[in-house]
Amino acid sequence: MTHIDPDTDPARTPPTGPVYTETVETVVVRDSNTGWWIAGVLGGLVLIAVLWILFAGRGPGDADARMLEAQADAARAQAAADAAMVQGQITGAQASVDIARADAARAQAEAVRAGNDARAAEARATTPPPPVVITTPPQPAPATVTPNAPQN
Structure with a gap:
Protein backbone atom coordinates (compact mmCIF):
# COMPACT_ATOMS: atom_id res chain seq x y z
CA MET A 1 0.00 0.00 0.00
CA THR A 2 1.26 3.42 -0.91
CA HIS A 3 0.36 6.73 0.34
CA ILE A 4 0.00 9.46 -2.17
CA ASP A 5 -0.52 12.99 -1.11
CA PRO A 6 -2.16 14.92 -3.91
CA ASP A 7 -0.79 18.25 -2.67
CA THR A 8 2.85 17.29 -2.95
CA ASP A 9 4.80 17.32 -6.12
CA PRO A 10 6.72 14.04 -6.58
CA ALA A 11 9.39 15.81 -8.54
CA ARG A 12 10.16 18.17 -5.77
CA THR A 13 12.52 17.03 -3.09
CA PRO A 14 11.73 17.71 0.56
CA PRO A 15 13.89 20.27 2.28
CA THR A 16 16.70 18.95 4.36
CA GLY A 17 17.44 20.55 7.66
CA PRO A 18 17.73 19.73 11.25
CA VAL A 19 15.09 17.47 12.57
CA TYR A 20 13.41 18.45 15.82
CA THR A 21 11.60 15.98 17.92
CA GLU A 22 9.28 16.86 20.76
CA THR A 23 8.74 14.64 23.73
CA VAL A 24 5.68 15.05 25.91
CA GLU A 25 5.73 13.60 29.35
CA THR A 26 2.53 13.08 31.25
CA VAL A 27 2.62 12.81 35.01
CA VAL A 28 -0.33 11.13 36.56
CA VAL A 29 -1.09 12.32 40.11
CA ARG A 30 -3.43 10.24 42.12
CA ASP A 31 -5.46 11.83 44.90
CA SER A 32 -4.47 10.39 48.25
CA ASN A 33 -5.84 11.28 51.67
CA THR A 34 -3.09 9.50 53.54
CA GLY A 35 -1.42 12.76 54.69
CA TRP A 36 -4.69 14.10 56.04
CA TRP A 37 -5.34 10.86 57.91
CA ILE A 38 -1.88 11.01 59.52
CA ALA A 39 -2.34 14.67 60.52
CA GLY A 40 -5.79 13.93 61.96
CA VAL A 41 -4.57 10.99 64.03
CA LEU A 42 -1.60 12.99 65.38
CA GLY A 43 -3.89 15.95 66.22
CA GLY A 44 -6.26 13.66 68.07
CA LEU A 45 -3.40 12.13 70.05
CA VAL A 46 -2.13 15.61 70.99
CA LEU A 47 -5.63 16.65 72.09
CA ILE A 48 -6.03 13.54 74.22
CA ALA A 49 -2.58 14.10 75.79
CA VAL A 50 -3.40 17.73 76.64
CA LEU A 51 -6.73 16.80 78.20
CA TRP A 52 -5.11 13.99 80.19
CA ILE A 53 -2.43 16.39 81.52
CA LEU A 54 -5.05 19.00 82.47
CA PHE A 55 -7.38 16.62 84.28
CA ALA A 56 -4.98 13.96 85.60
CA GLY A 57 -5.26 13.37 89.34
CA ARG A 58 -8.45 15.34 89.75
CA GLY A 59 -11.56 13.47 90.58
CA PRO A 60 -15.09 14.77 90.24
CA GLY A 61 -15.15 15.67 93.97
CA ASP A 62 -12.05 17.86 93.68
CA ALA A 63 -13.91 20.55 91.75
CA ASP A 64 -16.61 20.68 94.42
CA ALA A 65 -13.99 20.85 97.18
CA ARG A 66 -12.17 23.66 95.39
CA MET A 67 -15.46 25.51 94.91
CA LEU A 68 -16.31 25.18 98.61
CA GLU A 69 -12.81 26.33 99.56
CA ALA A 70 -13.09 29.35 97.26
CA GLN A 71 -16.48 30.23 98.77
CA ALA A 72 -15.03 29.94 102.29
CA ASP A 73 -12.11 32.19 101.28
CA ALA A 74 -14.54 34.74 99.86
CA ALA A 75 -16.62 34.64 103.07
CA ARG A 76 -13.49 35.15 105.20
CA ALA A 77 -12.41 38.08 103.03
CA GLN A 78 -15.88 39.63 103.30
CA ALA A 79 -15.85 39.19 107.08
CA ALA A 80 -12.41 40.81 107.30
CA ALA A 81 -13.62 43.73 105.17
CA ASP A 82 -16.71 44.14 107.37
CA ALA A 83 -14.58 44.04 110.52
CA ALA A 84 -12.23 46.67 109.09
CA MET A 85 -15.19 48.86 108.18
CA VAL A 86 -16.67 48.55 111.69
CA GLN A 87 -13.26 49.28 113.24
CA GLY A 88 -12.97 52.36 111.03
CA GLN A 89 -16.40 53.53 112.15
CA ILE A 90 -15.48 52.96 115.82
CA THR A 91 -12.23 54.87 115.35
CA GLY A 92 -14.10 57.72 113.66
CA ALA A 93 -16.68 57.84 116.46
CA GLN A 94 -13.92 57.84 119.09
CA ALA A 95 -12.21 60.70 117.27
CA SER A 96 -15.51 62.61 117.20
CA VAL A 97 -15.95 62.05 120.96
CA ASP A 98 -12.39 63.25 121.60
CA ILE A 99 -12.99 66.38 119.52
CA ALA A 100 -16.28 67.06 121.37
CA ARG A 101 -14.53 66.65 124.74
CA PRO A 128 -12.10 103.45 144.73
CA PRO A 129 -8.93 104.38 142.99
CA PRO A 130 -5.93 104.73 145.28
CA PRO A 131 -5.07 108.27 146.38
CA VAL A 132 -2.49 110.03 144.35
CA VAL A 133 0.48 111.11 146.48
CA ILE A 134 2.77 113.62 144.94
CA THR A 135 6.17 113.79 146.52
CA THR A 136 9.01 116.03 145.66
CA PRO A 137 12.47 114.61 145.71
CA PRO A 138 14.85 116.09 148.26
CA GLN A 139 16.89 118.96 146.97
CA PRO A 140 20.64 118.66 147.27
CA ALA A 141 22.44 121.16 149.42
CA PRO A 142 23.89 124.07 147.53
CA ALA A 143 27.52 123.67 146.75
CA THR A 144 29.89 126.22 148.11
CA VAL A 145 32.97 126.99 146.16
CA THR A 146 36.04 128.27 148.05
CA PRO A 147 39.42 128.90 146.63
CA ASN A 148 41.14 126.27 148.85
CA ALA A 149 38.51 123.58 148.35
CA PRO A 150 39.77 120.45 146.60
CA GLN A 151 38.49 120.05 143.08
CA ASN A 152 37.39 116.51 142.28
Missing part, protein backbone atom coordinates in the same frame (compact mmCIF):
# COMPACT_ATOMS: atom_id res chain seq x y z
CA ALA A 102 -11.76 69.03 123.67
CA ASP A 103 -14.36 71.58 122.50
CA ALA A 104 -16.23 71.25 125.80
CA ALA A 105 -13.02 71.72 127.82
CA ARG A 106 -12.10 74.77 125.73
CA ALA A 107 -15.60 76.24 126.19
CA GLN A 108 -15.45 75.62 129.93
CA ALA A 109 -12.03 77.26 130.16
CA GLU A 110 -13.33 80.26 128.21
CA ALA A 111 -16.34 80.48 130.53
CA VAL A 112 -14.09 80.38 133.61
CA ARG A 113 -11.82 83.01 132.05
CA ALA A 114 -14.84 85.17 131.18
CA GLY A 115 -16.17 84.79 134.76
CA ASN A 116 -12.78 85.72 136.18
CA ASP A 117 -12.58 88.72 133.86
CA ALA A 118 -16.09 89.78 134.88
CA ARG A 119 -15.26 89.46 138.60
CA ALA A 120 -12.04 91.41 138.11
CA ALA A 121 -13.89 94.14 136.22
CA GLU A 122 -16.53 94.26 138.95
CA ALA A 123 -13.86 94.45 141.62
CA ARG A 124 -12.15 97.28 139.78
CA ALA A 125 -15.46 99.09 139.42
CA THR A 126 -16.35 98.86 143.15
CA THR A 127 -13.00 99.81 144.66
